[in-house]
């Protein structure tokens with residue numbers, strides 16, 4: 001099955017196609033370089049051509065043509081994925097959704113939108129038109145597309161209240177186009193949503209999304225300082241556990257993260273200060289301050305609604321989630337990170353904090369989860385090589401901390417290291433030639449893979465002759 | 469300290485005073501008769517006169533005059549309290565807040581209101597003016613005042629999401645007038661709220677209330693049928709545990725409650741059907757139906773947005789909370805009830821269900837509580853005498869199910885059987901003569917009371933000579 005690139009390009013030449021090599025290279029890359037491991041593996045890859053469709057019909061046309069000519073197709077929204085999700089491992093066509101960005105309908109509690117809408121822009125439109133906002137968004141709010149979030153993300157700012165993106169009720173409907181001789185248009189709800197949500201576009205193209213909304217508030221953003229990591233963690237958990245205090249974000253930054261990496265915060269903290277970053281509904285500030293009063297050693301050092309600092313630190317969401325690592329990387333390119341699930345037990349988090357001192361700087365995001373809460377860790381990891389990093393992952397797993405390994409480019413390794421039957425079953429139906437984002441779903445290529453070491457996709461375009 | 473009733477009446481005669489004996493008797497009574505025990509104790513009691521103030525100034529005037537003449541003062545809103553909260557044990561003056569019912573301010577996420585506003589009416593005004601609604605209300609929505617709810621209630625429809633009324637963030641501010649020679653006006657927030665919230669008006673008069681709001685939705689009301697009590701309970705817990713499915717109510721009615729006591733539901737259920745009653749946000753119906761699909765044996769037999777029955781059963785909130793008992797009482801005046809806290813463990817609830825079969829019909833309300841949820845029980849109890857009822861309470865306590873005894877008229881016995889230091893401390897300050905709703909706070913009259921048997925207030929007006 002050799003792709004006939006030139007035939008596909010010729011057939012699609014009437015569409016908005018990018019061929020400028022710098023643009024093609026740019027649009028073939030995402031935030032994979034966040035990981036030194038992925039950087040080494042994926043840096044050479046790029047698509048053969050990029051198309052910016054304007055409509056679902058154009059997408060169908062692209063899929064039909066690429067199917068006929070065996071050309072791989074990889075979707076791209078904002079290109080902010082940090083697992084290399086949007087990198088075309090086998091080249092081919094990249095479909096950039098940037099021009100499919102319309103907000104189609106806003107109702108009480110929901111929105112219908114095209115996949116290429118930049119989250120911050122669509123949220124502003126929703127807010128202006130209806131006083132509502134998205135329940136949750138990634139910290140890449142300003143750059144990421146809503147389609148990329150649904151296909152490649154997991155949660156973010158808002159998960160402190162609403163849980164993860166995959167939790168029931170956080171996506172209402174997805175419209176999906178298949179990659180067959182005659183592409184079909186399907187509407188998914190309920191259990192079917194999980195076929196294509198967080199599937200990296202390996203088994204269908206999302207062309208329309210219906211999401212629930214929440215009321216928009218002027219969230220009060222604050223940094224709260226604590227003397228100890230335990231006190232900061234306990235407070236963040238207690239806050240998330242209060243049913244009557246509406247919050248959107250509760251992040252914990254162990255010392256010295258704020259002092260070392262948060263430039264505009266640095267003047268107001270010492271190396272020993274642990275911070276909690278929060279977004280609280282303005283009408284619940286009384287409840288918030290009351291709860292804080294019960295945790296004696298916490299001080300609010302910054303409040304967005306009462307700025308005492310020389311300069312605003314900027315939006316709180318650009319400190320949390322993966323942005324913490326991004327800020328650290330600006331100071332030291334050698335740093336990296338992990339994604340860990342500790343569960344709801346503060347003692348376990350503190351144990352991990354003590355155990356890995358020196359190797360990592362603890363950063364937590366608190367999420368509501370089922371009948372309780374969960375601490376999601378996105379610790380900043382000191383410079384280390386791949387073997388040391390693998391060892392660190394193994395040490396976490398030995399402590400029963402689940403790792404979503406951000407140094408892997410497959411769905412399975414970045415997730416629960418197991419096959420999602422719904423996703424593979426649907427890929428069989430919707431992408432019989434295996435042309436959608438090839439190499440990202442291990443179960444498709446090597447069902448018996450055992451996860452002992454990093455998966456290496458055989459169809460990946462080889463590196464050019466090394467010059468060093 | 470003998471009250472000088474006639475002097476007080478004379479001094480207040482320019483206000484809107486009720487003296488018609490039938491009206492005075494009516495306005496001296498609440499839903500105490502729900503309990504056969506309270507019915508026997510309190511049936512003879514009434515105030516000497518009732519005043520309907522229009523303003524805070526008039527309230528201050530009443531308090532000043534009654535203070536001068538040692539006249540007890542008991543507040544009354546809707547008079548729906550079921551613990552005899554609003555009954556003037558020592559006679560005196562009843563202040564009926566009915567004319568202080570203005571919605572003073574509506575903002576993004578909050579409302580400021582006078583205490584006498586009927587909850588349903590104020591909620592309609594808030595909804596119309598701002599698209600918002602109260603976070604929670606008692607099932608007496610249509611009759612109860614917001615001041616009576618804050619001073620005498622504990623939670624209700626909405627607690628499935630927002631927790632109890634006493635949870636941080638569910639009341640923002642209370643304005644309170646004291647009963648001293650010169651009444652003071654105080655504004656309470658934070659920890660101070662608990663001085664007067666749920667204090668039955670024993671230590672201050674609430675004249676203004678600021679509450680948080682939530683967005684108003686066209687909640688989808690449903691009855692879901694299950695074969696077993698365990699399955700119904702598990703589903704109600706699972707539903708309340710889903711962070712992404714927004715609900716307002718999740719009630720469990722063990723068989724045969726619906727068949728025996730829910731007249732308009734009866735044609736659609738058998739004696740063996742267990743029901744779950746819910747209110748779900750319309751934009752989360754997909755998530756709801758998906759979750760239900762995972763609990764195989766649940767069927768939706770009624771949906772408010774798709775009525776298949778000959779007659780609508782009426783609003784879902786008038787089935788839940790204390791309304792379940794009210795419906796049962798309409799069929800059998802001998803029935804009574806309990807208020808139990810089981811915590812979050814389904815096994816414990818099912819154990820209680822098995823243990824007390826024959827003695828009570830299980831009815832649960834699920835509430836979010838701290839880092840999890842709690843099953844609040846309001847079981848319907850088969851006719852029994854006071855000793856049997858005391859035994860039933862003792863049996864529950866032996867199983868470590870906390871009882872809020874609704875067959876007692878004091879704050880302590882209806883609550884956690886212990887002194888609330890904040891309430892008694894504030895009473896010392898705000899009501900030095902002990903004239904506010906006398907007899908309701910044991911700690912004031914008999915600090916050493918041991919709770920072994922029912923408290924009997926010595927200042928209670930004696931029963932008239934028995935004629936039988």
Ligand SMILES: Cc1cc2nc3c(=O)[nH]c(=O)nc-3n(C[C@H](O)[C@H](O)[C@H](O)COP(=O)(O)OP(=O)(O)OC[C@H]3O[C@@H](n4cnc5c(N)ncnc54)[C@H](O)[C@@H]3O)c2cc1C
Nearest residue numbers: 077078079080081139145148149152153154201206321322
């Ligand atoms: C600094 C930083 C912070 C981040 N914070 C978060 C966070 O808080 N939470 C979080 O979940 N993630 C986070 N991420 C990861 C990423 O930004 C988010 O998942 C983001 O939502 C991806 O959106 P995007 O438009 O950039 O997607 P892209 O990177 O363009 O694509 C992501 C994946 O989705 C696929 N895809 C895109 N569009 C479609 C479509 N229409 N149909 C089918 N498949 C499609 C792509 O092929 C790719 O596999 C972060 C990353 C960085 C670098």
Ligand SMILES: Cc1cc2nc3c(=O)[nH]c(=O)nc-3n(C[C@H](O)[C@H](O)[C@H](O)COP(=O)(O)OP(=O)(O)OC[C@H]3O[C@@H](n4cnc5c(N)ncnc54)[C@H](O)[C@@H]3O)c2cc1C
Nearest residue numbers: 545546547548549607613616617620621622669674789790
């Ligand atoms: C069928 C039924 C269902 C119920 N359901 C619920 C429920 O779901 N949740 C719940 O919490 N309760 C419930 N209750 C109890 C009661 O209805 C509620 O607590 C209700 O909110 C009381 O409001 P009200 O205006 O009727 O108060 P009232 O009965 O008039 O007063 C209640 C108490 O508050 C005091 N008070 C009233 N106004 C003031 C004021 N301005 N300042 C100071 N003190 C004041 C009174 O003195 C009294 O002690 C129920 C009762 C019944 C009979």
